Amino acid sequence: MFVPCGESVPDLAGYTFLMPAVSVGNVGQLAMDLIISTLNMCKIGYFYTDCLVPMVGNNPYATAEENSTELSINAEIYALPSKKLVALQLRSIFIKYKSKPFCEKLLSWVKSSNCAKVIVLSSSHSYHRNDLQLRSTPFRYLLTPCVQKSVQTKIMSLNWEEMEKSPCIPEIDDSEFCIRIPGGGITKTLYDEGCSFVPYQRSVLKNVPCALLLLSRVFCMYLLGLTQCCVSLLFPFQSACRLLKSPVITVALYVVLPSVLSVFAS
Amino acid sequence: MRRAGTSRSGRDAGAGTMAATFFGEVVKAPCRAGTEDEEEEEEEGKRETAEDREVRRQLARKREVRLFRRQTKTSLEVSLLEKYPCSKFIIAIGNNAVAFLSSFVMSSGVWEEVGCANLWNEWCRTTDTTHLSPAEAFCVFYHLKSSPSVVLCQCSCYVAEDQQYQWLEKVFGSCARKNMQVTILTCRHVTDYKTSESTSSLHSPFLKALKTQNFKEPPCCSLLEQPNIVHDLPAAVLSYCQVWRIPAVLYLCYTDVMKLDLITVEAFKPILSSRSLKGLVKNIPQSTEILKKLMTTNEIQSNIYT
Numbered sequence: 414m415f416v417p418c419g420e421s422v423p424d425l426a427g428y429t430f431l432m433p434a435v436s437v438g439n440v441g442q443l444a445m446d447l448i449i450s451t452l453n454m455c456k457i458g459y460f461y462t463d464c465l466v467p468m469v470g471n472n473p474y475a476t477a478e479e480n481s482t483e484l485s486i487n488a489e490i491y492a493l494p495s496k497k498l499v500a501l502q503l504r505s506i507f508i509k510y511k512s513k514p515f516c517e518k519l520l521s522w523v524k525s526s527n528c529a530k531v532i533v534l535s536s537s538h539s540y541h542r543n544d545l546q547l548r549s550t551p552f553r554y555l556l557t558p559c560v561q562k563s564v565q566t567k568i569m570s571l572n573w574e575e576m577e578k579s580p581c582i583p584e585i586d587d588s589e590f591c592i593r594i595p596g597g598g599i600t601k602t603l604y605d606e607g608c609s610f611v612p613y614q615r616s617v618l619k620n621v622p623c624a625l626l627l628l629s630r631v632f633c634m635y636l637l638g639l640t641q642c643c644v645s646l647l648f649p650f651q652s653a654c655r656l657l658k659s660p661v662i663t664v665a666l667y668v669v670l671p672s673v674l675s676v677f678a679s
Numbered sequence: 680m681r682r683a684g685t686s687r688s689g690r691d692a693g694a695g696t697m698a699a700t701f702f703g704e705v706v707k708a709p710c711r712a713g714t715e716d717e718e719e720e721e722e723e724g725k726r727e728t729a730e731d732r733e734v735r736r737q738l739a740r741k742r743e744v745r746l747f748r749r750q751t752k753t754s755l756e757v758s759l760l761e762k763y764p765c766s767k768f769i770i771a772i773g774n775n776a777v778a779f780l781s782s783f784v785m786s787s788g789v790w791e792e793v794g795c796a797n798l799w800n801e802w803c804r805t806t807d808t809t810h811l812s813p814a815e816a817f818c819v820f821y822h823l824k825s826s827p828s829v830v831l832c833q834c835s836c837y838v839a840e841d842q843q844y845q846w847l848e849k850v851f852g853s854c855a856r857k858n859m860q861v862t863i864l865t866c867r868h869v870t871d872y873k874t875s876e877s878t879s880s881l882h883s884p885f886l887k888a889l890k891t892q893n894f895k896e897p898p899c900c901s902l903l904e905q906p907n908i909v910h911d912l913p914a915a916v917l918s919y920c921q922v923w924r925i926p927a928v929l930y931l932c933y934t935d936v937m938k939l940d941l942i943t944v945e946a947f948k949p950i951l952s953s954r955s956l957k958g959l960v961k962n963i964p965q966s967t968e969i970l971k972k973l974m975t976t977n978e979i980q981s982n983i984y985t
Contacts, residue, residue, distance in 0.1 A: 416922050459922045463844035467915035469889060469929075470908035482902055484891055486918040504908075508841050510735075 437596035440536035464511035758852030782970035861927035
């Protein structure tokens with residue numbers, strides 16, 4: 414449930430809701446850290462839930478001694494009223510069997526808050542790319558049906574590529590094709606929930622406008638028995654630097670992020 | 680601020696998350712995002728039969744956290760702090776923190792047991808909490824007879840991540856209790872401490888603190904620096920306090936000896952001057968003697984020849 418920091422519940426009607434999926438390389442979460450710290454978003458509350466493993470630590474976005482001692486927990490909500498942007502940051506993994514209930518509770522809250530759109534930042538295993546994908550940029554998007562019309566033109570002008578369908582069962586030749594996001598955590602669940610359309614019933618999850626951005630298909634390097642994910646990020650801020658484990662700088666996310674915000678946060 | 684999960688084969692049964700080691704053997708590699716579990720859960724959900732669901736329900740029932748009074752053998756119908764409202768809640772998690780509170784706080788007053796948590800998980804298989812031996816893991820609640828608004832919890836058992844929220848509900852309840860202060864004591868291994876300083880300059884055991892926004896008094900030691908984080912029950916309690924705006928402080932002792940150790944326990948001594956414990960500790964030299972005795976008893980018990 415959402416618990417505000419202050420006494421009153423903020424009005425999020427018409428806001429764009431930005432969130433990460435806990436996915437391979439933690440790309441979505443790292444991107445969220447960059448967004449929150451770059452835009453200097455302020456914390457407006459917590460998403461208190463039994464679905465995530467508890468964790469606490471001091472403020473990861475500290476810029477001075479004064480704000481370095483603010484406690485942070487595993488799921489926090491930040492806002493930037495000037496851009497009508499609200500962001501959820503997730504800092505731990507799901508407890509077993511709790512990922513689907515989390516998606517339902519979260520989307521239910523997003524709907525009841527009257528947010529206009531949801532943007533999910535995610536990632537997927539790069540070794541699942543086919544030959545065509547290997548030759549193109551490591552960035553894909555997916556839109557739920559109700560978002561498509563409003564942003565299609567802008568997306569086309571940015572030359573983004575839509576996520577391709579792949580065989581549901583790769584081992585079988587004539588398998589049906591579907592959207593698969595290996596290593597994407599709850600991304601697929603959020604996409605399916607966002608797409609769900611119940612024609613003659615009132616459903617709180619009906620047609621949640623959802624855009625999923627697979628920001629970086631992470632290039633996996635096999636090193637000393639560990640799958641080392643090289644996260645492609647440009648990070649000008651010290652707080653974000655500290656959070657990265659294997660920094661390899663590319664332009665992809667740095668170029669993409671402003672585009673993301675201009676398309677969806679207007 | 681991230682945790683890795685263990686790798687499973689999931690949907691990609693052919694490829695899996697395999698990696699080659701330096702020596703050429705192929706092993707399953709863990710994924711830092713812990714996402715393979717999600718894919719496996721999805722598959723399991725689709726294949727689940729009524730029998731599987733029943734097994735899962737029974738396991739969930741077995742893992743339920745129950746609070747009860749050992750004296751009357753009755754369960755608590757409401758949360759512990761609803762039944763015993765308190766202004767001070769002090770909790771020790773782990774054997775060293777428990778030994779500290781036993782020697783310095785509990786020996787200085789008369790404490791009455793008000794509840795006991797019964798929980799089962801892979802690490803804590805306590806089934807019968809009515810006849811606990813001192814060596815067994817336990818989670819017991821006491822209040823000070825002379826001032827019943829001071830409640831203390833001695834928790835030496837591991838509360839698993841799927842039980843932590845339940846534990847909080849059974850102890851704190853779902854309503855925020857604003858007029859109380861919470862103090863949490865626990866230990867972590869010094870190898871968990873991340874710092875840019877040289878490890879030779881670290882003199883363990885040492886104390887670090889984390890506090891909620893509403894905790895206004897200065898802590899008894901320096902605050903835990905980024906990027907260090909805390910997990911498990913201490914994190915669950917502190918998160919609850921932060922969300923519901925309860926003043927709370929966590930004192931974390933980083934030590935290289937996780938088993939019961941005199942030096943580690945004594946590292947908590949700076950907390951004796953804090954407002955939470957002031958007035959609760961009467962005779963420090965006597966308490967130190969009690970602590971030494973506790974260590975000796977424990978050493979005999981842990982002798983490999985006995």
